Amino acid sequence: MIELIFDLLRQLGWIGLVIGVAIEALSIPFPAAIFVLVYGYLLNPTWLDILLYSVWTSLIYVTVSFIPYVISIRYESVVREKMPKQKMAFAQKWVDKYGDWMIAVGRFIGMGYITYIAGFSHMTKWKFAALTFIGFYPLSIIMFYLGTLGNIEAMITRFQQAQWLILIVLGVLLSLYIFFRIQRRKKFKVNSPIGKPKRRRQRSSCP
Template identity: 70%
Template sequence: MLNFILDVLRELGWIGLLIGIAIEALSFPFPAAIFVLIYGYLLDPGWGEILFFSILTSLFYVLVSFIPYFLSIRYDKFVRRKIPQQKLLFAQKWIDRYGDWMIAVGRFIGMGYITYIAGLGKMSKIKFAGLTFIGFYPLSVLMFYLGTLGNVVVMVERFQQMQWFVYSTLGAIILLYIVFRIYRKKKYDQSNQTSAKISS
């Protein structure tokens, strides 16, 4: 199966890579990074080419990302209804807490719907483009490089394991944060109750 995919992508050339990138940039759940990895294997670029190809793919990624960005601005209410509220609140909370850099982080870890969050938040076009580029460029460099190492099957498996590790780490951090907030709220409530008893 993998050999068949490699043959098809080899025949498509750069068009295949751009299609793979465009699908994720349109905010569909699609692993564009794996496409970049495979083309790293097919093209076997040197470091200069890796950096140059990554610039090209990242610029294309930014360009296509503007489609869901503008859609979320134009059809604000419709998009808010379509995006699961849990995802919307989760992303917005982290953006509120850590700033717009979460747009770049979201791109790096494959949160495709983060584009809609940027549009709904009326983020400026320049900032959106810059953060999207910053989020995808290092990932593109990494995937092109991993592809040059030769064994695509192993690299795909390692990338999926890396994604699992990143998601697990983020999940653990979020869980610890929630537990900490609950603990702090209980301590705060107990402190208030104690103060109220003393004052009474």
Template identity: 75%
Template sequence: MIQFILDVLRDIGWIGLGLGVAIEALSIPFPAAIFVLVYGYLLDPSWVEILLFSLFTSFIYVAVSFVPYYISIRYEGVVRDKLPKQKMRFAQKWIDRYGDWMIAVGRFIGMGYITYIAGLGKMNKVKFAMLTFVGFYPLSVLMFYLGTLGNLEVMVDRFQQAQWLIFTLLGLAISMYIGFRFYRRKKYRQENQTSPSQAPTK
């Protein structure tokens, strides 16, 4: 099955690479990073070519990402109703806390819906393009490089394991943060309840 897929992608060439990247950029669940990895295996590029090919994929990704970006602006009410509320709260919370750079982080770890969050927040178009590029370009470089290592099945497996590791670490970080906030709030309430009011002495 894998060999059949490789043969098809080899036949359609750059069109397949651009199409694979564009599908994920539309915020459709699709493994664009693994697509890039496969083409790294097929093309076996040098380091200079990896950097240039990554520019190609990243420019496509940024350009196509403006489709869901503008959809979220034009049809804000519909998008808010359709997007999973939990995902929206999660993304918005991290953007509020760590700033717009979470758009780049979201791109790197595959949070496609982050584009809708940027659109709903009316993020500046230039900033959105820059952060999307910053998030996808290093991922593209990494995937092209992993593809050149030769063992495609092992590389796909390792990449998927790395994604799970990133999500696990994020989950732990969120849990620790929530636990810390809960502890601080509980401690603050206890101190207020146990502290006697200080009356002025004569």
């Protein structure tokens, strides 16, 4: 089965890679990173090629990502109604807590719907493009390189496991961050003059 897929991708050439990257960039659940991995295996690029190919694929990713970005701005109410509420709430929570850099992190771990959050927030086009590129470029480099190592089936399995590991690590970091914020607020409240109980001034007795 895998050999059949490889033969098909060899016949498609670069078009196959563009299609694979573009589908995920449209915020459709699709493993674009695995496509990059497979092409790393098929092309067996040098390190210079990997860097250049990653720029090229990342620019395609950014360009196509503007389609859901614009749609989320122009048709926000419709998109909010159609999108899965739980996933959108999860992504929005992360962006609210950690800022716009979560757009880049979301791209790295395959959260395609993070584009809609950027649109809902009315993020500037240049900022959205930069964060999307920053998120996908290192992932592209990693996947092209892993593809050159061969043994694609094992690599795909490891990549899927790595995605779960990244999510778990981020979840732990988020929990620690919330815990320390709560502890810091409690400490501030105790030490704050506002938080301390006021002492009653004793009236001086007149002779």
